[in-house]
Amino acid sequence: MSRRGRHFFAGALALVAALAPRAAEAPRHDLHLLVNLSGPGSGIIGRAGQARSGLYRSADRATFEHVGPHHIRMFHLTHDPRDARVVYVAALDGLLRSPDRGLTWRITTSWDMTEGKAVAFDPAEPAHLYLALPDGIAFSPDGGGSWERRQAGITRAYTNALVVDRSRAGRVFAGCELGIHLSEDAARTWRRVRPTAKVTYDLRQSPHDPRAFVAATSADGLLVSADGGETWRELPGIGRERTLHNIVYDPVVPGRLVLCGWGVGVQVSEDGGATWADRSAGLPRREVWSVAVDPDIPGRLYAAPFQEDVYASDDLGRTWRPLSFGKATVFALGFLPRPAR
Amino acid sequence: MKRAFPGLLLFVLLIAWPGGAAAQPAHTGPMPSGRFEPAASLRRDAYLARRDEAVRWRAAQTPLANAGLADLAARLALRQDAPGVSARLIEVLRTPSGDMFWMFPVTCIAYLGRDQLTPEARAALREAWRTYHPLRGDTENHWVMYYTSMLLMAQLWPGEPGDRWFNGKSSDEIAAEARAWLRHWMDLTTTIGQGEYDCTHYIGEYLIPMLYLSVWAQDPELRQRGRMMLDYILADFAVDSLQGMYVGAHARTDDKTVLERWNGLSSFFAWLCFGNTAPPAAYGGWGMFFAVVAEHYEVPEIIHRIATDRAGPYLHRERKRTRHRWRHSDVRNAPVYKTTWVGPDYAVGSDQGGLLQPIQQHSWGLTWAAPDPRGVHNAIFANQPFYGAEELMMYFTEMPDWMPASVTFQGKPTYTSEAKLLGGSPYEQIFQQDDTVIALHRIAPDAPFVQVNGFFSKDLVRAEEDASGWIFAQGGRAYVAYRPLAPYEWRPLEGGGRRLRSPHARNGVILQPASVADFPSWEAFKAAVRALPLEVRLDPEPRVAFTTLRGRRVECAYGEPPRVDGRTVDRAAEWKLFAGPYLNAEVGSRRLELTHGRLTRVLDFNTLTITDAVRP
Numbered sequence: 023m024s025r026r027g028r029h030f031f032a033g034a035l036a037l038v039a040a041l042a043p044r045a046a047e048a049p050r051h052d053l054h055l056l057v058n059l060s061g062p063g064s065g066i067i068g069r070a071g072q073a074r075s076g077l078y079r080s081a082d083r084a085t086f087e088h089v090g091p092h093h094i095r096m097f098h099l100t101h102d103p104r105d106a107r108v109v110y111v112a113a114l115d116g117l118l119r120s121p122d123r124g125l126t127w128r129i130t131t132s133w134d135m136t137e138g139k140a141v142a143f144d145p146a147e148p149a150h151l152y153l154a155l156p157d158g159i160a161f162s163p164d165g166g167g168s169w170e171r172r173q174a175g176i177t178r179a180y181t182n183a184l185v186v187d188r189s190r191a192g193r194v195f196a197g198c199e200l201g202i203h204l205s206e207d208a209a210r211t212w213r214r215v216r217p218t219a220k221v222t223y224d225l226r227q228s229p230h231d232p233r234a235f236v237a238a239t240s241a242d243g244l245l246v247s248a249d250g251g252e253t254w255r256e257l258p259g260i261g262r263e264r265t266l267h268n269i270v271y272d273p274v275v276p277g278r279l280v281l282c283g284w285g286v287g288v289q290v291s292e293d294g295g296a297t298w299a300d301r302s303a304g305l306p307r308r309e310v311w312s313v314a315v316d317p318d319i320p321g322r323l324y325a326a327p328f329q330e331d332v333y334a335s336d337d338l339g340r341t342w343r344p345l346s347f348g349k350a351t352v353f354a355l356g357f358l359p360r361p362a363r
Numbered sequence: 364m365k366r367a368f369p370g371l372l373l374f375v376l377l378i379a380w381p382g383g384a385a386a387q388p389a390h391t392g393p394m395p396s397g398r399f400e401p402a403a404s405l406r407r408d409a410y411l412a413r414r415d416e417a418v419r420w421r422a423a424q425t426p427l428a429n430a431g432l433a434d435l436a437a438r439l440a441l442r443q444d445a446p447g448v449s450a451r452l453i454e455v456l457r458t459p460s461g462d463m464f465w466m467f468p469v470t471c472i473a474y475l476g477r478d479q480l481t482p483e484a485r486a487a488l489r490e491a492w493r494t495y496h497p498l499r500g501d502t503e504n505h506w507v508m509y510y511t512s513m514l515l516m517a518q519l520w521p522g523e524p525g526d527r528w529f530n531g532k533s534s535d536e537i538a539a540e541a542r543a544w545l546r547h548w549m550d551l552t553t554t555i556g557q558g559e560y561d562c563t564h565y566i567g568e569y570l571i572p573m574l575y576l577s578v579w580a581q582d583p584e585l586r587q588r589g590r591m592m593l594d595y596i597l598a599d600f601a602v603d604s605l606q607g608m609y610v611g612a613h614a615r616t617d618d619k620t621v622l623e624r625w626n627g628l629s630s631f632f633a634w635l636c637f638g639n640t641a642p643p644a645a646y647g648g649w650g651m652f653f654a655v656v657a658e659h660y661e662v663p664e665i666i667h668r669i670a671t672d673r674a675g676p677y678l679h680r681e682r683k684r685t686r687h688r689w690r691h692s693d694v695r696n697a698p699v700y701k702t703t704w705v706g707p708d709y710a711v712g713s714d715q716g717g718l719l720q721p722i723q724q725h726s727w728g729l730t731w732a733a734p735d736p737r738g739v740h741n742a743i744f745a746n747q748p749f750y751g752a753e754e755l756m757m758y759f760t761e762m763p764d765w766m767p768a769s770v771t772f773q774g775k776p777t778y779t780s781e782a783k784l785l786g787g788s789p790y791e792q793i794f795q796q797d798d799t800v801i802a803l804h805r806i807a808p809d810a811p812f813v814q815v816n817g818f819f820s821k822d823l824v825r826a827e828e829d830a831s832g833w834i835f836a837q838g839g840r841a842y843v844a845y846r847p848l849a850p851y852e853w854r855p856l857e858g859g860g861r862r863l864r865s866p867h868a869r870n871g872v873i874l875q876p877a878s879v880a881d882f883p884s885w886e887a888f889k890a891a892v893r894a895l896p897l898e899v900r901l902d903p904e905p906r907v908a909f910t911t912l913r914g915r916r917v918e919c920a921y922g923e924p925p926r927v928d929g930r931t932v933d934r935a936a937e938w939k940l941f942a943g944p945y946l947n948a949e950v951g952s953r954r955l956e957l958t959h960g961r962l963t964r965v966l967d968f969n970t971l972t973i974t975d976a977v978r979p
Contacts, residue, residue, distance in 0.1 A: 066773045067500050068464045091496030091529070115499050115530070127496075128531025133510070133544040136499060137760045156689040156760035180690045180760070199690050221690065223762070240763065265764050284764040309764070328765060351765070 049318035051357035053080040056096040056111065060329045061349030067094065067114075077111060077124060081360070083316070083334065086346050089124030097353045098140045102165060103148045106361040110151070110166065112138030117153050119166050123361070130166035142184040144208075146191035152209060154181035159196055161209045172209035183225040187250070189232040195251055197222030202237055204251055216254040218242040224269050230276040236295070238266035244281065246295055257295040260286075267310070268355075273317045280323060280339075282310035288325050288339050301339025306330050314355035326352030387420055389413065389634060389642050394735045397606060397639030399671045403664065410662060413635050417646040417654040427451050432468040433651045439475040440655035448476070449484035456487045459495040463505050466497050466512035467572060471652050473519060474579050489527075492516055496529045501759060503559045503686060504568035506544065511572035514541035515579050542585065545576070549588055553595070553953040553968045555696060556683035556940060559720070561603055562615040563627030567649045569596050570632060578659040584971060591966045591973060594663055597636060598957055600629060601670035602679055602945050603703050603712065607633030607640025608741075610730045611703040611712020614683070615723040618777055621744075621785055622818065622858070625736035636662045637670040641737060665975075668959040669945045676706035678797060679943030682950055685719050690756045700934040704798040708732050708878045709841035713800055715934065716793035718749075721758040722775055724787035727800050729876055731839035733822075740820035740860055743836065743843055745872045747788035747804050748812045750779050754789075781812045782854070782862060794925040794932070796917045798877075803848075803905040803921045804870040814866040817847065821859030825885075831893045834863075835885075842882065844892040846873035848899055848907070869901040877912055 059073040076093035078086040095114035102108035111118045116131030117138050131138070131153070140154035151162040158173035159181055173179050176198055183197030192208035195215075202216040202225065220240035228234035237245040237254065244260040247253060260266070265284040272278035281289040287302025288310055301323075302308050309328040316322035323335045329351055331344035389395075400406045421437035427447050430438070432455065438448050452472065459465050472480075473488050480488070499509050517537040525531040532540070551558070559565055573596065576589025603611050609620075609629040620627035625640060631647030633640045635657060646654060681703075684696035699719050703712035713727035728744030750770075752763040759766065770778040777783040790806040806813045819826060824837040834845040849867035856862050875892055882888040891912060898908040906920040918926040925932045940948040941955060948955040953968035961978040 067498055068462050068505065069460075069774075072460075093496065093498065095498065095501075114501065119531075126526065126531065128525060132540050133506075133547075137501070139760070157687075157695075178690070178693070265762065267762065284762075311762075 049081070049083070049316075050360055051317050052360050053083055053314070053316070053324070054078070054099055054354075054356050054358055055080075055086070055326075055332065055352050056099060056354040057347060058094045058351040058353065059347065059349070060351055077109075079124070083319070083322075084345070090118075090120065090127055095137075095353075097138065098154075099354060099356055099358070100141050100143060101358045103143050103145055106359040108165075109358065110141050112141045112153065117141060117166060130162070131160070131169055135160050135169055139182045140184045142186050142194075144186045144191055144194075145188040147208075150186075150192075150208060152184050152186065152194055154184045154196065156180050159184070159209055172205075173212065174210065175205075175212035176203050176214075180221060182221055182223050183237070185225045185227050185235070187227060187232065189250075195225050195235065197225045197237060197239075202245070202251070202254065215251060216245060216247075223265070223267055226269055226271055228271050228276075229273045230271070234294075236269050236271070236279065238269040238281065238283065240265045244269065244295065259295075259298045260289070268312045270313060270315055272315045274320065278315075280313050280315055282313040282325060284309050284328075286310065288313055288323070290323075290339050299339075301335070304335070304340075304342035305333055312352050312355045314357065317357055324355050326350070326355060387642070387644070387646070389416060390644055390646070392641070394641055394737075395634075395638050397637075397671055399668055400638075406664075406667065407661070409638055410635065411658060413638065414654050414657040417635070417642070417651065420646065421651050421654075431455065432465075432472060433648075436468060436471050436475060436655045437651060439472060439479055442479065445476070445479040446481060448479070449481040452476075452480065452484045453487040456491045459491055459497075462497040463500050463508035463512065465495075466516075467508045467575070468652055470512040470515050470575065471655065473516065474575070475655060477519075489520065492520075493527055493529055503548070503557075504562075504565045507548065507569055507572045510541040510544045510548075511576055513537050514545065514585070515575060517541065518579075518581055542582070545585065545588070549592055549968060550953070551684070551696075552592070553948075553955070554940075554951045556681070556699065557596075557599070558614070558684055558686040558696065560614045560681075560683035560699065561599065561609065561611065561701075562613055563609045563620045563629045564617060565615055565628075566596065566600060566609070566632065567628045567647065567653065571649065571653045574653055574656055574660055578656055587971050587973075588968070591968065591971070593660065594666065594964070594973070595955055595966055597632070597662070598666045598669065598946060598955070599681075599941075600632065601637070601666050602941075602943065603681075603705070603710075604629075604633060604670055605673065605705055605710045605730060606732050606736065607637060607670075608730055608736060610705065610710035612701055612714040612727055613723075613725040614686075614699075614720040616725045616785070617723060618785060621725055621728075622740040622742055622820070622860075623736070623738065624730045624741050625733075625739070633670065637667055639671050663957075663964060665957050665959050665962045665964050668962070669957065672959065673705065673707045676704065676798075677944045679703045679705065679946070680938055680941075681946075682938045682940045686721070686758050688757050689760050691753060692757055698935065698938070700938045702795040704795070706798070706878060708839060708880070709798075709876055711795065711798040711800060711874070711876060713793050713795040713802075716787070716791040716802065718754050718757065718787045718789050720787060721754055722770055722778055723785055725785060726787055726791065727793050727795070727802060727874075728818075729798075729800075729838075729841065729843060729874060731841040733839050739822045740818075740858075741822060741838060742820060743818060743823075743838060743845065743874070744784075745802060745815055745817040745863070746784055746786065747791045747806060747815050747870075748781055748783045749786060749788035749790065750783075750811055754787075779811070781814070782816065782856075784816060784818055784862075792919070792921055794917065794919050796911060796915050796925075796927055797913050798875075799909070799911040799913070799915070799917065800872070800874040801907050801909065801917060801919045801925075802872045802874075803907065803919055804868075805905060805921045806868040806870065808868065813868050814864055815847070815849075815851075815870045815872065817845065817851070817863030817865070817872065818856075819861045819863060821856075823860075827889075829889065829893070833889075833892055835889050835892070837879070837885070840879040842877045842879060842885070842888045844873075844875040844877075844889075846875070846897075848872065848901060848905065867901075869905050871899075871901075871905045871907060873897075873907065873909055875912055 098112040144150040153160040158179040161172040178199040180199040187193035203212040224238040287308040333342040517534040573593040580586040628647040631650035634642040681701040683699035709731040755766040826836040848871035851865035896910040957964040
């Protein structure tokens with residue numbers, strides 16, 4: 023066996039060893055979905071509907087429990103890094119906070135900070151909370167107890183994505199209408215590190231390399247940075263013609279990226295975005311709103327085609343099966359840690 | 364016996380169900396004269412009688428077992444069967460839905476029922492505001508309904524902690540937030556204009572909350588603000604109305620009302636407040652929630668006079684603003700420059716064109732007076748049919764690609780239709796001088812539809828295509844000359860009438876109306892228009908030089924400011940918040956002055972005063 027072959031074999035064994043017990047264990051995360059049901063009985067703002075939209079949670083990835091109020095415009099969620107029971111949802115009303123996994127809720131923002139698009143904690147300063155708004159960025163020093171605007175340096179302030187660099191406190195990226203912006207002083211001042219023609223809809227930091235970032239845009243393709251977000255380049259193979267909604271790293275397998283968008287379907291890369299495989303064949307349509315990689319089940323993907331069921335795949339998108347919801351727009355798919363009992 | 368039985372059955376049904384016997388006399392009866400009644404007491408009596416007609420109709424319309432919120436509100440307003448209303452309310456509150464359209468009716472019922480509802484019903488009301496999570500919405504009318512309701516309900520249940528409210532906030536926090544938003548909105552409106560301005564339907568969603576604020580707010584400042592805004596919005600409607608019909612450019616209207624100009628909720632308010640038209644079916648639906656509290660509002664004489672005095676034509680200009688722009692704009696609220704010319708026989712109104720509002724914008728048109736406008740398509744106008752994610756991204760915050768389709772299944776089915784007659788266009792520029800309108804179009808080749816749609820009503824008295832290139836028409840007592848600037852074809856319209864479809868990228872329309880009274884004959888009108896100096900060029904950009912029937916030389920070129928009699932028009936400098944014989948306000952002033960004859964009323968939001976004066 024060649025040296026390269028031995029390395030591959032050893033690596034594969036290590037991977038199997040790492041994953042096998044996890045597959046047998048109970049999942050450590052719960053799947054969460056922000057759902058707008060659009061089939062019979064659905065409603066629009068101001069008009070009745072019997073279907074219950076809003077936050078759904080699944081422990082077993084097969085049955086889904088509605089949590090909290092009926093709500094047709096919830097866009098993003100996260101949890102308090104100090105306490106997984108504390109859930110935050112960015113929604114039409116502003117930022118909603120539940121201290122008890124969705125039993126009770128409070129809108130933490132007022133009339134001047136609404137239609138939240140994304141919410142992010144600073145892992146290094148876990149009381150610091152950032153909120154993306156359609157007219158800028160808000161900062162809370164106390165987990166949503168109080169808020170102030172922090173968007174100096176951003177023009178055209180529509181913001182749809184936020185990520186806080188886990189390697190340095192107060193280092194924040196924002197996906198705005200005309201580019202990716204960076205703040206290194208907890209959002210007090212911003213500078214544009216990558217101009218774009220239209221909105222950046224998703225931003226992620228690699229769980230494997232803190233200097234690696236990726237951004238999904240509306241008209242500038244898929245952008246990556248390998249130097250901590252200082253410079254960005256467009257990845258080939260995706261193109262600029264379609265709106266990219268969601269880009270996610272596999273939390274376990276380095277180099278694996280999963281992308282979706284409007285007309286894009288689901289695309290999977292195993293080499294950090296150098297090449298892509300179209301994994302949309304088993305989906306009912308190529309307009310895919312959101313995707314997720316299961317952190318507890320190797321090879322498991324989820325995809326939410328527009329106004330269809332949510333789909334799951336156990337072979338990285340080569341085949342898909344419908345899970346639930348019938349007809350829905352899923353604004354976000356995500357995993358939150360399951361709190362200790 | 365065979366003949367008698369159906370009649371007997373009908374009689375029995377009418378006795379058993381009072382709703383079956385209740386007619387809508389004003390809706391189906393003769394049109395009112397619209398004459399202004401100078402005696403204040405008689406005017407007030409007539410107003411209360413109209414209010415009474417609407418409320419009694421609603422209260423008798425539906426058996427209690429099936430009653431909805433409007434039925435219950437009407438019964439409470441008449442102080443009928445409080446125990447039965449309470450029991451039914453408890454049932455209705457078990458399935459709350461409709462967000463802010465649930466909030467303000469329930470607020471209304473809670474206040475009307477303060478001394479009538481049973482303790483159990485009051486408890487059900489209280490519980491509903493803890494367990495049902497109504498959304499704040501995403502438009503100005505949603506927020507007015509939402510925050511007015513929140514304020515009043517927090518006032519009804521003061522001092523309660525966050526766990527007693529659906530949003531987790533305390534009564535004090537809710538009241539403070541609502542108060543701040545309402546002040547903010549009133550400040551915007553009285554400085555740079557309303558965002559959802561001059562809406563044929565949504566006017567109700569502003570007037571109703573302001574009435575509630577003026578009647579039920581305990582804070583004297585908010586009560587006064589509510590009363591002043593009620594006058595403000597009603598006056599804004601009155602000056603842009605003809606026979607009770609909302610005329611001119613609208614931020615929002617709908618596929619029905621843009622043709623049948625009378626058939627909007629605004630006509631309910633004209634009927635109730637001014638008595639100069641018939642109310643729409645069911646008194647406009649939502650109008651009931653104004654009617655049940657209407658006894659607490661005294662329509663100011665000066666607004667009543669402005670609404671009904673059409674003795675002579677007048678020109679009125681307004682500055683409004685766009686709704687909030689979230690993307691694709693460097694300004695949050697762009698200015699809207701409106702012009703309305705109102706005469707006894709017709710009215711013409713316009714904005715400057717462009718994407719000023721999403722989806723339901725109506726940019727320009729002529730409305731003619733009709734002896735009975737019910738069922739009459741008394742309008743002539745054109746639009747450049749446009750839709751797209753760009754427009755929707757500007758005014759809504761959501762992801763781009765799904766929005767156009769989603770609009771069509773949210774009650775706006777024509778949004779993506781090439782035959783649409785609603786909506787603004789980025790490829791349309793409009794100028795109005797007196798009652799003459801010039802609209803120019805420079806449509807991008809990748810636009811959804813490279814065409815202009817002109818609306819020609821089924822109710823035109825006549826329409827002739829003249830060899831001169833003009834189309835001459837008559838609606839009511841309005842002569843209309845319509846000049847398409849590019850070739851066209853005719854398409855039939857569902858519901859009657861024809862659509863002029865002009866499929867050319869460089870395009871335009873000139874509209875030159877006149878009153879029948881101004882010409883000795885139809886032939887004389889046509890001859891006069893044919894003789895008007897007119898120069899048209901479409902390449903490289905559309906350009907028109909036209910001398911109007913009123914003798915003004917108007918030059919319009921796409922992409923350039925218009926010129927009148929050689930002078931360049933600077934809208935930003937010349938358009939005040941309101942300017943005309945009846946309403947006047949400076950941009951940024953927070954002060955509206957109403958004038959009619961010897962009467963003046965000043966609504967001053969700087970001092971929160973209403974000042975009436977009569978010139979000796």
